[in-house]
Amino acid sequence: MKIKSVELVKTIYSKKERYPEPLNGEFVFVGRSNVGKSTLLNTLTERNIAKTSKKPGKTASVNFYKINDLLYFVDLPGYGFAKVSEKERLRWKQIIEFYFESRFWNIKMIFLLVDGRHELQKNDEMMIDWLKEMDLPFSIVLTKIDKLKMSEKSKMIRYYRNLFGENYIVIPYSAVTKEGVSEILKLVEDLGGAKV
Ligand SMILES: Nc1nc2c(ncn2[C@@H]2O[C@H](COP(=O)(O)OP(=O)(O)OP(=O)(O)O)[C@@H](O)[C@H]2O)c(=O)[nH]1
Ligand SMILES: [Mg+2]
Numbered sequence: 338m339k340i341k342s343v344e345l346v347k348t349i350y351s352k353k354e355r356y357p358e359p360l361n362g363e364f365v366f367v368g369r370s371n372v373g374k375s376t377l378l379n380t381l382t383e384r385n386i387a388k389t390s391k392k393p394g395k396t397a398s399v400n401f402y403k404i405n406d407l408l409y410f411v412d413l414p415g416y417g418f419a420k421v422s423e424k425e426r427l428r429w430k431q432i433i434e435f436y437f438e439s440r441f442w443n444i445k446m447i448f449l450l451v452d453g454r455h456e457l458q459k460n461d462e463m464m465i466d467w468l469k470e471m472d473l474p475f476s477i478v479l480t481k482i483d484k485l486k487m488s489e490k491s492k493m494i495r496y497y498r499n500l501f502g503e504n505y506i507v508i509p510y511s512a513v514t515k516e517g518v519s520e521i522l523k524l525v526e527d528l529g530g531a532k533v
Contacts, residue, residue, distance in 0.1 A: 338526035341405050343382045349399040351428075352435050357401050359443045363409035364525055367433075368450035369460065370394050370415030373480040373512060377450065378402065378412050380512045381522060393418045397429065399436045408445070408529045411436070417460040437471060445528040446474050448521065453479030453493050453509060457500060476506040476524065483511035 347357045366374040370393035378387040386402065388395055393415060400412040413436065414429040421429075437444075447468060451461055468475050479497060482490055490509070497507045506524070510517030 338522045338529070340382050340522075342403075343384050343386055343410075344403045345386060345400060346403045346409075347399075347401040349401075349432065349436070350397070351432070356439060357403075357409070360403070360406075361408045361529060362445035363401070363411050363440065363443050364445055364529070365411040365413065365447045366450060367413050367447055367464065367475075368415060368480075369452070369458065370418035372415065372450045372452050374415065374450055375412055376512045377448070377478065377480070377510070377521075378410055380515065380518055381410070381525075387412050394421050397425075399432055408525075411440075416464065417458065437473070441471060441473055444473060446476060446524060448478050449475050450478045450480050451497075453482040453490070453497075454484055456496065476508060477501060478517065478521065479507065479509045481511065482509045482516060483513040 347354075349356070366377055368374055375387035375389045375396055379385055379389065382402070382404070387400065396412055396414045398414065402410045402412065404410055413433055416429070416433065418426075449461070449464065449468070451457060465475075477497060479493065482493075485493060494507065494509050501507055508517045508520050510521065
């Protein structure tokens with residue numbers, strides 16, 4: 338899929354705000370703080386549109402990016418970041434949950450990002466259980482795979498593929514080498530309807 342246009346159309350900070358019209362579905366990036374969600378959005382769109390940071394806790398709202406006037410990429414705040422206040426953490430949890438509860442019907446695929454250097458964390462397991470409970474479609478993206486040596490990389494890919502089995506797609510990815518990018522875009526194209 339060739340991305341011709343990207344536009345940030347809606348930023349949601351609270352339950353009161355209205356979501357945008359559904360278009361042809363939406364693709365969501367979820368995961369722990371600092372795992373690389375906003376960077377993945379920039380990599381896929383080849384634009385520097387989503388704000389990223391070396392420090393966790395950068396994205397604090399639900400952001401709808403309209404792609405080719407056809408579908409949305411949705412960038413979410415991360416979870417599992419201990420350094421923000423309890424109040425702010427609760428607000429993030431609420432807007433993430435509220436997002437899924439409001440828009441599950443329009444979600445074509447969730448990309449659950451996990452740091453490819455580490456094994457699955459407790460809060461990722463909780464997110465996965467929750468997605469399964471809601472019967473939402475998700476795929477696993479292993480980020481920062483460029484930071485691993487060849488042997489480590491194969492080991493981690495094997496670990497994640499064993500963990501998720503045949504039913505879930507596991508995509509090793511790097512924003513640096515662009516590995517995995519075409520596979521993710523292919524999935525979006527296959528699920529996003531009309532070829533553009
Ligand atoms: N080496 C390497 N660094 C990456 C990769 N993806 C992201 N990063 C770096 O990881 C840091 C965090 O990236 P973000 O995209 O801001 O992470 P996020 O998941 O959106 O974080 P929050 O918005 O805080 O939840 C940045 O310094 C990125 O440059 C990757 O594939 N390889
Ligand atoms: Mg972010």
